[in-house]
Amino acid sequence: xxxxxxxxxxxxxxxxxxxxxxxxxxxxxxxxxxxxxxxxxxxxxxxxxxxxxxxxxxxxxxxxxxxxxxxxxxxxxxxxxxxxxxxxxxxxxxxxxxxxxxxxxxxxxxxxxxxxxxxxxxxxxxxxxxxxxxxxxxxxxxxxxxxxxxxxxxxxxxxxxxxxxxxxxxxxxxxxxxxxxxxxxxxxxxxxxxxxxxxxxxxxxxxxxxxxxxxxxxxxxxxxxxxxxxxxxxxxxxxxxxxxxxxxxxxxxxxxxxxxxxxxxxxxxxxxxxxxxxxxxxxxxxxxxxxxxxxxxxxxxxxxxxxxxxxxxxxxxxxxxxxxxxxxxxxxxxxxxxxxxxxxxxxxxxxxxxxxxxxxxxxxxxxxxxxxxxxxxxxxxxxxxxxxxxxxxxxxxxxxxxxxxxxxxxxxxxxxxxxxxxxxxxxxxxxxxxxxxxxxxxxxxxxxxxxxxxxxxxxxxxxxxxxxxxxxxxxx
Numbered sequence: 399x400x401x402x403x404x405x406x407x408x409x410x411x412x413x414x415x416x417x418x419x420x421x422x423x424x425x426x427x428x429x430x431x432x433x434x435x436x437x438x439x440x441x442x443x444x445x446x447x448x449x450x451x452x453x454x455x456x457x458x459x460x461x462x463x464x465x466x467x468x469x470x471x472x473x474x475x476x477x478x479x480x481x482x483x484x485x486x487x488x489x490x491x492x493x494x495x496x497x498x499x500x501x502x503x504x505x506x507x508x509x510x511x512x513x514x515x516x517x518x519x520x521x522x523x524x525x526x527x528x529x530x531x532x533x534x535x536x537x538x539x540x541x542x543x544x545x546x547x548x549x550x551x552x553x554x555x556x557x558x559x560x561x562x563x564x565x566x567x568x569x570x571x572x573x574x575x576x577x578x579x580x581x582x583x584x585x586x587x588x589x590x591x592x593x594x595x596x597x598x599x600x601x602x603x604x605x606x607x608x609x610x611x612x613x614x615x616x617x618x619x620x621x622x623x624x625x626x627x628x629x630x631x632x633x634x635x636x637x638x639x640x641x642x643x644x645x646x647x648x649x650x651x652x653x654x655x656x657x658x659x660x661x662x663x664x665x666x667x668x669x670x671x672x673x674x675x676x677x678x679x680x681x682x683x684x685x686x687x688x689x690x691x692x693x694x695x696x697x698x699x700x701x702x703x704x705x706x707x708x709x710x711x712x713x714x715x716x717x718x719x720x721x722x723x724x725x726x727x728x729x730x731x732x733x734x735x736x737x738x739x740x741x742x743x744x745x746x747x748x749x750x751x752x753x754x755x756x757x758x759x760x761x762x763x764x765x766x767x768x769x770x771x772x773x774x775x776x777x778x779x780x781x782x783x784x785x786x787x788x789x790x791x792x793x794x795x796x797x798x799x800x801x802x803x804x805x806x807x808x809x810x811x812x813x814x815x816x817x818x819x820x821x822x823x824x825x826x827x828x829x830x831x832x833x834x835x836x837x838x839x840x841x842x843x844x845x846x847x848x849x850x851x852x853x854x855x856x857x858x859x860x861x862x863x864x865x866x867x868x869x870x871x872x873x874x
Contacts, residue, residue, distance in 0.1 A: 413582040414585050440470065460548065471487040493531050508572075538606050561728055564580040565577050
């Protein structure tokens with residue numbers, strides 16, 4: 399069973415961002431509107447023998463190394479039935495991982511390297527990789543060896559970053575994959591299709607690939623191009639679903655960051671590597687991940703024709719269970735550098751909350767999500783999903799209030815980070831970890847209080863919007 403069918407990913411090099419940080423980001427979309435997630439800090443371990451993981455979905459089982467770094471993750475709550483799917487996190491070596499973007503190889507390539515039913519799939523790919531890697535490149539190489547050993551039961555693309563490098567890895571058949579380093583001055587967007595284009599096998603600094611992939615393609619006559627080695631053309635798909643479900647999302651993300659982008663939402667040749675004439679902010683990424691073709695005729699919440707409004711699948715969905723921006727900063731000490739901007743509601747309506755990753759635990763409202771809505775519990779997942787439902791129930795009435803709420807939230811988050819950076823600048827080791835853990839708790843309390851305030855305000859206003867009303871004088 400594959401959890402992801404509709405993720406959207408964004409990768410930003412350090413010279414393309416406004417503050418010199420690297421950023422990788424993704425919407426984690428599922429089959430179901432409600433699939434509760436939690437956010438927790440997995441402690442480091444050392445010298446523990448006999449550790450292993452096992453998937454309840456496809457029976458995959460494998461041992462784990464005896465030593466592993468601390469990392470954070472956003473898994474399913476009901477992992478016994480749905481699998482772990484830890485999705486995203488940053489480890490103690492400041493290596494970020496987001497997994498995975500569902501990616502589909504074509505029937506020509508899968509005929510000769512079929513998927514491995516009991517191989518390493520998305521549900522355990524973070525558990526098997528993130529605790530054991532020391533750089534983004536090392537992560538690509540490490541996961542590549544796992545795929546060689548165990549095979550893959552699905553097409554999966556994985557995002558990796560550290561303070562200097564951003565990598566995108568596309569696993570498209572049972573054993574074959576290519577990874578590309580995103581140039582420092584560039585960004586890239588992917589949406590459930592093979593994205594990497596021309597591969598330069600003479601440039602091992604910027605490309606890594608599975609053993610024997612060139613020989614595999616040549617032996618089975620898989621390259622349709624007269625010139626070049628285009629990974630997308632060789633391994634990818636381009637069908638009606640792609641044109642309506644996948645490529646329009648890439649086009650709209652390009653449109654936001656490069657407004658001069660031609661209106662070609664169904665093009666099979668949208669470039670993977672993109673450059674802008676301005677620097678990219680976290681707010682830009684949040685805007686993209688929560689977007690729904692805003693201010694175009696394709697907006698399902700807009701005023702276009704039904705044919706246009708329903709033509710393309712938007713980026714922001716009510717099936718998004720968590721959305722994240724994994725940021726590694728280069729203007730602060732190493733211990734403060736890793737920030738996970740986590741949106742555990744609907745990314746269209748809820749804020750990305752910044753968590754310092756150099757922390758030992760997190761507030762129970764994030765770490766202990768109940769499976770069902772309990773109004774007596776302060777669950778971040780349920781609070782923010784409730785908020786999103788209220789905004790959309792009276793969209794024209796509440797959207798401006800929601801925009802103001804998000805704008806003010808991001809202002810306060812910047813204040814919080816600046817103050818915390820300054821207050822902890824001289825700390826190191828466990829003292830720093832303790833201080834950043836406490837800072838996370840303090841921010842969660844403020845975010846929780848404001849979310850409740852927004853919900854109460856919209857409920858009060860909503861009570862006055864009922865159509866079951868009557869005014870004698872007005873109706874005579």
